[in-house]
Amino acid sequence: MxxxxxxxxxxxxxxxxxxxxxxxxxxxxxxxxxxxxxxxxxxxxxxxxxxxxxxxxxxxxxxxxxxxxxxxxxxxxxxxxxxxxxxxxxxxxxxLTNSDLTRLEGFIRDARVRELVDPLAVEVVGPLVAGLDVLGRVRADSVLERWVREPDPWLRRAALLSPLLALRAGAGDWDTFVRHAGSVQHEPSETPTPDSDGAVVREAVSRVLAEMAKKRPELRFASVRG
Incomplete structure (x- = not known):
């Protein structure tokens, strides 16, 4: 060590x-x-x-x-x-750089605990991506697009939570969040247990929407999605 x-x-x-x-x-x-x-x-x-x-x-x-x-x-x-x-x-x-998303992905896949996945997503992945140059941001966005389609619900949760700090600050890509969240909302529901895959992902959507309802009420989920 x-x-x-x-x-x-x-x-x-x-x-x-x-x-x-x-x-x-x-x-x-x-x-x-x-x-x-x-x-x-x-x-x-x-x-x-x-x-x-x-x-x-x-x-x-x-x-x-x-x-x-x-x-x-x-x-x-x-x-x-x-x-x-x-x-x-x-x-x-x-x-941190764009290439560090591979390491972070490994941590998220391994963690599967909210108290680790959520700060990784909100306080590390989100600020990392927001701080990249244009080319790095394009590459990072492609990684997050893959995460949100992953079978692993914790990676999907991380992708959805990652823009939260930027959105709180009045920035962030609301349209992309809405598109990602909309795809989650249309997935079939399974047995509603707190740690079922769907619940883990939908909880992330609910958290972002609840915070935006308080901090940026002008943003509309349904109207942007439609």
Whole structure:
């Protein structure tokens, strides 16, 4: 393990709490990707603080060092390590490039837990794509188009959630979101359990529409779709 990886892991373990670990296990263990996870019991605030401290201790990490560290943290199926990988990528999203979507796709396919997939989509994938140049954006958009047609519901969820920050800020491609969301709305429904494939995807649509209803009520889902 790298020095930075050891620093983060040790700090997360020092922040552990048996009661919090039990609560996380009880709550997240029910999600499709939760059964294989272990939990230290560190709070979200402790995870974010640990990543900040690591940034101060190991300043100036390059793109390759950041992405390698994220993969190192993710490789061990501990929730807090994986959340630290997400926080790290969020903090360094300006260093990421179009090619990093392959790594992020692997994380999303592997995660299958809302508390990991959603911040990856909203706080990493979305800002990464928004910050690309024209050519990079075209390539990234083709990746998201593929994701939204994937059988994997977590990739589809990520594609739908990815423009949320931009849309909140008054930017973003509303027409593309509506087109993607409309295709989801017309899919056949299965048994309505919280973690059924359709529910996982439709929940993402509902989240974006609910936030836009509050922040940008001028946007209309049905009228743009039609």
């Amino acid at each position: 790298s020095d930075a990886g050891e620093f983060i892991d040790a700090a997360l373990q020092r922040e552990s709490s048996w009661s919090r670990a039990d609560e996380l296990q009880s709550r997240l263990g029910k999600e499709p990707g939760g059964s294989g996870l272990r939990f230290y019991g560190a709070s979200v605030g402790a995870v974010r603080g640990t990543v900040r401290n690591a940034g101060r201790r190991y300043p100036g990490l390059s793109h390759d060092e950041i992405t390698a560290l994220s993969s190192e943290l993710w490789a061990v199926p501990v929730f807090e390590r994986r959340l630290a990988a997400v926080v790290l990528l969020q903090a360094k999203v300006k260093l």
